[in-house]
Amino acid sequence: MKQKPIFIKKNSFDVEPFSTQKLEHSLLRSGASEEEIENIISKIQTEIYDGISSIEIYKKVFAYLKKSNRTSASRYSLKRAIFDLGPTGYPFERLVAALLREKGFKTSVSVILNGECVTHEIDVLAEKEGSVYAIECKFHSDANAVSNVKIPLYINSRFLDIQKQWNTNSKNTTHLKQGWLVTNTRFTIDAINYAKCVGLTLLSWDYPLNNGIKDNIDSFDLYPITTLINLSKDEKTTLISKDIILVKELYENKIVLEKMQITSDRIVKILNEVKELYKI
Known part of the structure; x- marks a missing residue:
């Protein structure tokens, strides 16, 4: 007889069936061995119940992994570790700048730029091959926080104000090409659709697919x-x-x-x- 699925509560208060495949994938990415993964999953399956929170599962998995493989436990805790960079957003801005440098950008953090109408503080200014990118970082200490469409609307209006001033200034030898918005949590669908429409680059914990913050940190070992x-x-x-x-x-x-x-x-x-x- 097919086993009844166990539903867990996500940080967003949504519910979804517990997936051993998702847990296995997370543990594989942390560098845990096949034996360690098998042992942890078998233990977790006996301890979970309908309505258990994803945070409680994380704590249980982390505790088991910490006993057997502390380095993998460190990697497994990455999402929580980024929240722990708070309460200010500055350390997160430094992390974003470091990721961009690994991709060949020159970066500056907390830069004041004149717009056509007002002055703006840019979290990260990145330059590569003559093109400049104005990057706004939205750090959240709350895992339930998401960036809705109002955020990229606001960020894009700031970018356009700066872009007009930058690209008409004869002293600038570079071109202010694009605005970016980076968050350590997630974007709503409307936020993503709006950003695509106006050409604003978005980066979040897991967006774009296979190229989000987690993927980049793992790729460059920038923990x-x-x-x-x-x-x-x-x-x-x-x-x-x-x-x-x-x-x-x-x-x-x-x-x-x-x-x-x-x-x-x-x-x-x-x-x-x-x-x-x-x-x-």
């Missing part, structure tokens, strides 16, 4: 320090306050761990985790 299991919450906050946002940056500034009076044994553990994530 935020908030993924590190061997750091405490307070230590992560301290590092972010020192403008160390990425695992890569922590590796390049190891001395900061000593200055934070972290014991040598813990520093070794932290740096071993860093090396695994950064694939050094």
Whole structure:
């Protein structure tokens, strides 16, 4: 007899049937072994029930993975780690700028530009091959938050104001080509359709398909320090306050761990985790 599906509550308050295939895919992407994945799925299947939240499942999976493979647990926690970059949006802007540099862009963060009508602060300004892109980053601390159509409407109007001023200024040797909107959560369908219509590039956790934030971070190993299991919450906050946002940056500034009076044994553990994530 076919087993009755178990329905789980998503962050958006929607419900969907629990999928072992989706869980397996997430664990594979984290780098877990086939044996680890099989063991975790078999345990989770005995513990879930109708109405369980996706957050509760995440916590259970993370706990099991942390016991068997701490590096994979760090990668598995990426979505939560990006939320932990808050409460301000600046660390997220730095992460977006770093991703763009990996793609060959020159970037600047928090740039003031004159528009035809008013002055605007641009979160990230990116330039490549003579074309410039004005990028607005919408960071959300709430996993349920989505960017509706009002956000790209507003961002596109700002971009058009800046574009008129930039491209008519004889001192500029580059062309302000396009506006971008980046968020760590999701866009509504109307927001996506509007952006397509006006030529605004969108980037979210999982959009575009197979080229969202998660895919890009995994591709370039640009993990935020908030993924590190061997750091405490307070230590992560301290590092972010020192403008160390990425695992890569922590590796390049190891001395900061000593200055934070972290014991040598813990520093070794932290740096071993860093090396695994950064694939050094």
